[in-house]
Amino acid sequence: MPVQEAADEQRGERRDTTTDLPRVLTAESRASQSSRTELLRLMLLARSLEGRVLAIRNGAAAGHRRRARGRGSEALVGAAAVLGPEDRLFAPDRYLSAHLARGLPPETFLLRCLGSRGEAPEADAWTVGYASPGSELIDMAAGAALALQLRGADGVAMAIVPGECYVTGHAAEALRAARPRKLPLVVVVEASPTVELADRPDDEVDLSDVEAIGAAARKSVEDARHGDGPGLLLCAASRQAAGGPLVNGAPIADPIERELKRMAVNATTRELLRPLRREVRAEVRDAMRRARSLDAYWRRQGISTA
Amino acid sequence: MSSTQVRYRDAVAEALRMEMHRDTAVVLLAQDRGPDPNGATRGFAGLFGERFVPLALSGDAIIGAAAGAAAAGLRPVCEIPISEFGARALGELTRVAELCRTERLELPLLVRVPLGGYASSGAADGALDPETWLLGLEEIRVVAPATPGDAKGMTASALRHPAPVCLLEHEALGEVVDTVPEGGHRTPLGEARIVAGGDRLTVIAYGPAVQLATRAATELEGIEVLDLRSLQPLDEVTILASVARTGRVVIVSEAGRSSRIAGEVSALVAERAFQRLHAQPRRAVIPPPDSASLRAGGERPRAVRVIAEACSELIAG
Numbered sequence: 001m002p003v004q005e006a007a008d009e010q011r012g013e014r015r016d017t018t019t020d021l022p023r024v025l026t027a028e029s030r031a032s033q034s035s036r037t038e039l040l041r042l043m044l045l046a047r048s049l050e051g052r053v054l055a056i057r058n059g060a061a062a063g064h065r066r067r068a069r070g071r072g073s074e075a076l077v078g079a080a081a082v083l084g085p086e087d088r089l090f091a092p093d094r095y096l097s098a099h100l101a102r103g104l105p106p107e108t109f110l111l112r113c114l115g116s117r118g119e120a121p122e123a124d125a126w127t128v129g130y131a132s133p134g135s136e137l138i139d140m141a142a143g144a145a146l147a148l149q150l151r152g153a154d155g156v157a158m159a160i161v162p163g164e165c166y167v168t169g170h171a172a173e174a175l176r177a178a179r180p181r182k183l184p185l186v187v188v189v190e191a192s193p194t195v196e197l198a199d200r201p202d203d204e205v206d207l208s209d210v211e212a213i214g215a216a217a218r219k220s221v222e223d224a225r226h227g228d229g230p231g232l233l234l235c236a237a238s239r240q241a242a243g244g245p246l247v248n249g250a251p252i253a254d255p256i257e258r259e260l261k262r263m264a265v266n267a268t269t270r271e272l273l274r275p276l277r278r279e280v281r282a283e284v285r286d287a288m289r290r291a292r293s294l295d296a297y298w299r300r301q302g303i304s305t306a
Numbered sequence: 307m308s309s310t311q312v313r314y315r316d317a318v319a320e321a322l323r324m325e326m327h328r329d330t331a332v333v334l335l336a337q338d339r340g341p342d343p344n345g346a347t348r349g350f351a352g353l354f355g356e357r358f359v360p361l362a363l364s365g366d367a368i369i370g371a372a373a374g375a376a377a378a379g380l381r382p383v384c385e386i387p388i389s390e391f392g393a394r395a396l397g398e399l400t401r402v403a404e405l406c407r408t409e410r411l412e413l414p415l416l417v418r419v420p421l422g423g424y425a426s427s428g429a430a431d432g433a434l435d436p437e438t439w440l441l442g443l444e445e446i447r448v449v450a451p452a453t454p455g456d457a458k459g460m461t462a463s464a465l466r467h468p469a470p471v472c473l474l475e476h477e478a479l480g481e482v483v484d485t486v487p488e489g490g491h492r493t494p495l496g497e498a499r500i501v502a503g504g505d506r507l508t509v510i511a512y513g514p515a516v517q518l519a520t521r522a523a524t525e526l527e528g529i530e531v532l533d534l535r536s537l538q539p540l541d542e543v544t545i546l547a548s549v550a551r552t553g554r555v556v557i558v559s560e561a562g563r564s565s566r567i568a569g570e571v572s573a574l575v576a577e578r579a580f581q582r583l584h585a586q587p588r589r590a591v592i593p594p595p596d597s598a599s600l601r602a603g604g605e606r607p608r609a610v611r612v613i614a615e616a617c618s619e620l621i622a623g
Contacts, residue, residue, distance in 0.1 A: 088374075090374065136366075136373075136402075137370075139363075139366070139369075139370025139371050139373075139374065139398070140371065140373050140377065142363075142370075142371050143335075143370065143373060143374025143375035143376075144377055146335075146374075147374070147376075147377075147379055150333065150356060151378075151380070157378070170367065170370075173364060176362055177361045177362045177367075
């Protein structure tokens with residue numbers, strides 16, 4: 001019996017939640033206004049959720065104050081958005097927008113950050129992400145790519161990792177192992193300007209440009225899917241820079257602002273943003289309510305859902 | 307079920323072969339420069355083709371890749387040479403355990419953990435005690451078969467378990483020959499085994515120390531020898547029942563005194579069977595073999611003497 005059939009048979013009881021995952025950026029819709037709006041919504045949602053978590057944490061009597069870890073890297077949603085239902089994503093929690101694109105329920109993120117996971121709705125079973133810096137997620141993505149290849153599946157495994165994980169050598173090692181086997185693996189590195197990659201990236205794009213990231217990621221994913229082997233995509237900027245320090249004397253463009261400007265050719269930014277912000281605010285409020293109702297910890301702590 | 311005499315490493319190979327024939331989701335991930343921990347899977351490349359996967363990866367990366375393959379529907383077996391099984395590999399296992407806990411993932415993978423490097427490369431080797439590092443990673447089962455029969459049975463059971471399992475394979479046991487049931491033999495993963503019955507004192511050991519404890523027990527009367535087999539979780543019922551019967555316990559440790567399995571078992575007995583004890587629990591830390599005993603075939607008379615003396619002192623009160 002082929003590996004594919006046997007594995008399916010033995011894992012028959014496992015819930016596959018990927019079939020209805022959204023593929024935000026399809027080949028046809030990439031430049032369309034609706035897909036841009038969806039990408040923008042996901043970036044706004046990620047920023048808003050993380051901001052909400054930080055506000056609660058930083059207002060708490062105990063514990064240490066935290067900075068936004070994912071702020072400025074929301075445009076990486078462009079990479080995750082090109083993945084299909086059969087693909088796998090391995091990324092740390094800080095790339096929340098990527099996880100949201102893969103169907104992570106917002107309340108699951110809130111519960112994970114602020115309390116126990118309680119009875120949170122399960123995230124996409126094929127999307128792995130947690131608070132680790134992420135270097136081992138590259139190894140895992142390589143293993144998943146191997147499994148997909150052995151099973152004869154059409155999927156691609158993608159790892160999104162920060163540059164500091166790349167320099168530990170894990171990505172170079174995984175790519176070296178993946179190349180001779182032509183594994184369907186794509187490694188996306190979010191790098192500060194000082195990171196030097198041991199491997200020459202297949203493409204290099206601006207971290208604040210969600211559409212450029214999406215286009216480059218789509219090419220890498222499709223190449224990997226068609227048997228051309230692994231891809232390495234560098235998204236260069238400083239993660240800390242958005243709304244913060246300068247890089248090379250100039251402020252780094254905010255990915256949300258940048259996308260808004262691009263979309264505002266035929267409409268004012270305010271007209272575009274107002275309904276979206278309203279929608280995102282409502283979504284965060286609902287997620288907080290659901291999270292609170294699901295987790296006894298929150299109820300005990302009296303954490304407000306307002 | 308009939309049985310035959312089989313070497314320890316051949317028993318592991320037999321179980322792997324049978325499970326790979328039974329379940330085509332089982333794949334072997336090995337370092338491409340090999341060899342595997344004890345030569346058990348030599349020839350598997352010819353038998354299983356693409357399911358024998360040599361990778362140009364370090365030991366820790368192989369464990370990470372196996373976790374990813376498990377998340378994508380396979381049941382990988384990791385083969386890492388002893389020289390590669392260091393702190394980084396154990397760190398990767400820690401991450402795997404964290405993923406299983408925080409993401410509630412079931413990652414069915416088997417890691418063959420080589421230990422006891424002194425047996426193959428000299429008395430100076432073997433300073434790393436992986437079993438000690440693995441304690442506390444509750445999402446990972448840790449088993450240490452001491453006989454070829456258990457090696458076969460526990461390997462087969464590990465390959466049907468839904469979560470990660472570390473199979474500790476001590477180099478000193480690789481050539482041990484014993485009776486092994488033929489066919490699809492399986493040993494439960496969480497159960498200890500009474501090797502020899504007695505009513506005056508319980509000696510608790512695992513891995514190659516079980517043989518040493520058994521030899522020490524023959525020098526005294528009424529000694530019960532208990533083979534832990536499962537280090538995580540411990541078979542508390544069997545341990546406590548034995549200690550309740552004998553009232554005295556010596557826990558043999560080859561890995562040192564502090565923060566080891568022996569300390570954990572000692573704490574368990576003190577907490578849960580204190581009223582039944584006639585004497586305080588005792589840890590017997592056996593010395594690693596020196597070059598002379600390795601040259602003499604690994605008899606380790608010093609270790610046997612340490613166990614026997616600990617037992618005698620405790621019985622004498």
